[in-house]
Amino acid sequence: MLDASSSLRSALSHRWTKSSLYLVGLMPFAWLFWGAANNALGANPAEYLIRATGDWTLRFLCLTLAVTPLRVTLGLPELLKHRRMFGRFTYFYVVLHLLCYSWLDMGFEWADIARDIAKRPFILMGFSAFVLLTPLAATSFNRAVRWLGAKRWQRLHRAVYIVAVLAVLHFFWMRAGKNNFAEVFVYASIMFVLLAWRFFRSSLWGYFLRVSGFTR
Amino acid sequence: MRGNQFSKSSASGFVHPLSSEITPQMAYTQRRNWLKHMAAGVAGVTMAAWAAREALAQTGAEAVVRTGKLTSLTGAVSRVSGANTMEKITTYVDASNYNNFYEFGTDKSDPAKYAHTLHTKPWSVEIEGAVKKPGRMDLEDLLKLSPMEERIYRLRCVEGWSMVIPWVGYSLAELIKRVEPLGNAKYVEFITQADPKTMPGVRSRVLDWPYVEGLRMDEAMHPLTLLSFGMYGEVLPNQNGAPVRLVVPWKYGFKSAKSLVKIRFVEKQPINSWGRSAPQEYGFYSNVNPNVDHPRWSQASERRIGEDGLFAKKRKTLMFNGYEAQVGQLYAGMDLKKLY
Numbered sequence: 001m002l003d004a005s006s007s008l009r010s011a012l013s014h015r016w017t018k019s020s021l022y023l024v025g026l027m028p029f030a031w032l033f034w035g036a037a038n039n040a041l042g043a044n045p046a047e048y049l050i051r052a053t054g055d056w057t058l059r060f061l062c063l064t065l066a067v068t069p070l071r072v073t074l075g076l077p078e079l080l081k082h083r084r085m086f087g088r089f090t091y092f093y094v095v096l097h098l099l100c101y102s103w104l105d106m107g108f109e110w111a112d113i114a115r116d117i118a119k120r121p122f123i124l125m126g127f128s129a130f131v132l133l134t135p136l137a138a139t140s141f142n143r144a145v146r147w148l149g150a151k152r153w154q155r156l157h158r159a160v161y162i163v164a165v166l167a168v169l170h171f172f173w174m175r176a177g178k179n180n181f182a183e184v185f186v187y188a189s190i191m192f193v194l195l196a197w198r199f200f201r202s203s204l205w206g207y208f209l210r211v212s213g214f215t216r
Numbered sequence: 217m218r219g220n221q222f223s224k225s226s227a228s229g230f231v232h233p234l235s236s237e238i239t240p241q242m243a244y245t246q247r248r249n250w251l252k253h254m255a256a257g258v259a260g261v262t263m264a265a266w267a268a269r270e271a272l273a274q275t276g277a278e279a280v281v282r283t284g285k286l287t288s289l290t291g292a293v294s295r296v297s298g299a300n301t302m303e304k305i306t307t308y309v310d311a312s313n314y315n316n317f318y319e320f321g322t323d324k325s326d327p328a329k330y331a332h333t334l335h336t337k338p339w340s341v342e343i344e345g346a347v348k349k350p351g352r353m354d355l356e357d358l359l360k361l362s363p364m365e366e367r368i369y370r371l372r373c374v375e376g377w378s379m380v381i382p383w384v385g386y387s388l389a390e391l392i393k394r395v396e397p398l399g400n401a402k403y404v405e406f407i408t409q410a411d412p413k414t415m416p417g418v419r420s421r422v423l424d425w426p427y428v429e430g431l432r433m434d435e436a437m438h439p440l441t442l443l444s445f446g447m448y449g450e451v452l453p454n455q456n457g458a459p460v461r462l463v464v465p466w467k468y469g470f471k472s473a474k475s476l477v478k479i480r481f482v483e484k485q486p487i488n489s490w491g492r493s494a495p496q497e498y499g500f501y502s503n504v505n506p507n508v509d510h511p512r513w514s515q516a517s518e519r520r521i522g523e524d525g526l527f528a529k530k531r532k533t534l535m536f537n538g539y540e541a542q543v544g545q546l547y548a549g550m551d552l553k554k555l556y
Contacts, residue, residue, distance in 0.1 A: 036526060042325065043314035043521050044377055107529040112514075120512060177512040179422045179493055180322045 005075065012078035021082055025089045028056045029096070046104035053097035054126075054171070058187050060090040061167060065160065065194040072201075084140055087160075091137035094130050122173030129166035132159050161198070164191045282449040283308055289446035291364035291384040296439045298465075298542040299367040306379035310522045312453050316373065317474060318422055319408075319415035320455065326417070327455035333414045334475070336459040345405075345481035348396035355459050359445060362390035366449075367442055367463075372504045372537045374468035376530075378518045383463050384446030389437045397433070397481050404436040405429075405486040406462055407478035423489050429473040430486030430500065431464065434546055440465055440539060466539040468502045499556040503547070504537035508556045 011017060032052055035041040041048040064086040071079040106113050117127050136157055139145070145153045168191050172184045199205055282288060294300060317327040339355040364384050372378045392404070410426030412418045418425050435441060442463040445451060452458040457474025464471050470490055480486075490498035497511055506516045517530035524531060536543050 043310040044324075044519065045526050046519060047377070049526075104526060105530075116514070119509075122512065174512070177494065177497055177510070178322065182322075182420075 125170035294365035331454035346401035362386040369465040385444035401481035
């Protein structure tokens, strides 16, 4: 057990690990790009691209949010080295998602897009999540942390919890039209566990226990 | 309009010529081009090999393009107004692999994957309710009830995509006249197959099963309303609603119930499955209408599957899916914003 953990830890800090993970993260993009160019995305490639980029955004968001719980519970401090990359991939795929929607679905008709955001709650949720993620992506480098100061930087980056909720709502509302919640439930459960873990470790939970008289 | 070529009718003793002789040149040239496209690699390797063979065979002016996989079922060119759009026909591959048929799963590739389990033999359709002649009709009898026609219809899905499909069947009106509805038959309810053993999707609770649809009597009697048994010159593949389905081209696709087992004549407006599941999103009429948006997406435009390129602007959706001249009068005086 100890051996397995220490070899995993050394694998996580191996000098090739980061670049390998980077390539793995680009693979969905490479597949979608190849598929679109070779007409291999089925009968409705536009729909396929919009959905796949949305799926990959959700997956990378889950991965990013899983880093801290896994790091703490499994004792793998090296995981932290890769969190920023996961976060950037989340933003990369959400930009592609938004681009596919505004281009393939809306033909860059800005007035239509604005109307769509105002009119449809699921688009509003998705768009808000994107807007909230933007300052986080813009401050995902070391100098930004120094500029902001670690405390303020961390407080800003807690916005990702709101993004997680908005992203799940976006997916839920989109699927609600067809009563098709199986996949939504999977992502919602993962996000719930990841956020609940944080909540129970936070001072908020301690505060709740104190005021309700469970602990002193 | 192709129909204008015909002055005689089968009623006046006119014998249908070989379908090959009556297919206008434009239609079959178009189809041959489609085959060549497929041969050029749009479809899979096997399909392409078949298509190349078929394209060669087509030099003898054959009317209907078939996959060669299913039993042939051909029909004479329909003389019903609006039943022969000259638009480019969607490839068989797309039309049979991109389907909404929740009885086999919610993904659009699920029906093609899982519908092979559906048993279509034996099959019968129960006629019940306010009719003089209720009873069970075997598929064999239904097939013989009226001459088969080929009708090329636009199909517009409520999700914002469309296809052009050559169906084979006859007007539902032929069947309705045969069973003699009573005066209180104001609506027709269509009940479809829901067998959890052969339809994996029925085990999930996405919708209340069986899937039910309905039409007002005048809509059901409209000559464009098709009782379909085939497409692309063959019997329907399971994933497209075999062995018998409804096709109502001026309404969103979900109104065209698949794999029918019961047709009921009723006095009150039936509650259709999607209407029951989300009444604020799916109305009873569900006529294609670019001016009434679905709450989740706009209905003003659509993407034609297989034709509109990835970066092409979506095409404008037409009122009643382009069948306004034929069906507009059915809704005269109705507020279609309220009765959507």
